[in-house]
Amino acid sequence: MANNAIITLENVSKVYDDETVLRDITIEIERGKFYTLLGPSGCGKTTILRLIAGFADATTGIIKINGQVVNDVPPNKRKVNTVFQDYALFPHLNVFDNxxxxxxxxxxxxxxxKIKVAEALKMVQLSGYENREISEMSGGQQQRVAIARALVNEPEVLLLDEPLSALDLKLRTDMQYELRELQQRLGITFIFVTHDQEEALAMSDWIFVMNKGEIIQSGTPVDIYDEPINRFVADFIGESNIVPGTMVADYKVNFVGKEFECADAGIKPGEQIEIVIRPEDLELTTVEKGKLVVNIDTQLFRGVHYEIIGYDKEGNEWMIHSTKKAEVGTDVGLSFEAQDIHVMRPGETEAEFDARLESYEG
Structure with missing residues (x-):
């Protein structure tokens, strides 16, 4: 365990009846960072929170807090607190009493x-609200009360189970900034559960992407977005154009019938791969200047950009995010750089993926 690790899960699995909801999870959580468990509903992310908090028992594996095994330690003896999705505030108590x-x-x-409650209210910018009834608070204010109730116990780790899901878009965005600023100011560890990839990318120091009870990939937001390990991660984290291809040689690939320079290596020539290019990395240009040519099928205005769908001659769909407007039914060229091409190997594990990157990056 690293010296600054506060929580570790070692080969943890969880089975309910005959259903395995977590499979051999091993993770390490460092002090003072913002972690996110990201994945679709039912992938096991909330189960991990429950195991850390002590609300559920691991079927197999070891859970440690500060290096001490806590598998048999009750929730009230663990230096962690949880903010639930529905806040779980007491409606008959005012803010202070909650x-x-x-x-x-x-x-x-x-x-x-009295002193500790005042300090907690100040942390969440609700000083002066001590006597307010919960029913008189907005959704964002109720969430802050729930966070203050957790922080007043001085936890070393704060667990947050989709606490923004009930808020409208504007308030949810505002609370993302507030939560991130609060975590950085307090310097305690946050473990945040969400299925919203934009939240995860905006707030996290480190993301664990989960699916079907397993951690598929982990890394910084930039790593996860720029270097997805497989189709699931590429599709789940933002929009992606994914087409089949073949590795020609180090730093050279073939897809849609053409060869292109790329930034990947360590894959055997002739190996079947998948190519990912993000929509914002495709630039509209003339047919003559384009590396690819597509026919524009649809176009939607998204406020900050146009979302354009086109198809190449092989039938591959291409999504383009551009500030330029295209004309439906016309052919256009698409330009991109070598570093915009990301290569994925079907079936590659995260360990194999990391080893391949290290082989030609360092």
């Missing part, structure tokens, strides 16, 4: 409770 609830259970003196 935040103070855990401290009251611990029989903390009332004068100390």
């Amino acid at each position: 935040i103070a609830f855990g401290l009251s259970i611990k029989k903390m003196p009332k004068d100390q409770i």
Whole structure:
């Protein structure tokens, strides 16, 4: 375990009845960082939170907090707190009493409770709201109360189970900034669960992408976006153009019947691969100047760009994000750089993928 690791899961699996919801999960969580468990509904991300919090028991494997095995330690003895999706606030208690609830259970003196609640409210920018009823609070304010209630117990790790999902788009975006700023200011570890890839990319230091009870890929937001390991990650993290291809040689690939320079190596010549090019990396140009030629099928205005769909002569669909407008039914050229081409090997594990990158990057 690294010296700054606060939580580790070692070969953890979880089985409910005959259903395996987690398969051999091994992860390491460092102090003071913002982690996100990202994946579709039912992939096991909330189960990981429940195991860390002590609300569920691992079927196999070891869970450690600060290097100590906590598999048999009850939730109230772990230095973690959870903010739930529905906030789980008490409607019959005001803001002060909601935040103070855990401290009251611990029989903390009332004068100390008052000081700690005031500090927690200041952290979430709700000073002066002590006597407000929960029913009088907006969704964003209720979420801050839930966070303050968790922070008042001085956890080393804050677990957040899709806490923004009930908010409207504008408020959700605002709360992303607030949560990230709060985590950086407090310097404690956040583990955030979401199925929203934009949230994950915007807020995280490190992302674990999950599917069907397994961690498919982990890395920084930039790593995950620029270097997806397989089709699932490429499709789940943003928009992608994915077409079949063949490796010609190091730094050279063939797809749509042409050879192109690329930035990947370490794959055998002739090996079947998949090519990923992000829509924003495709530039509209003339047919004569284009590396590819597509016929424009549809075009939608998305506010900051046009989302354009075109098809090449082989029937491959291409999505383009451009500030330029195209004309439906016409042929256009598409230009891109070698570094915009990302190569994926079907069936490659994350360890194999990392080893291949290291072989030609370092």
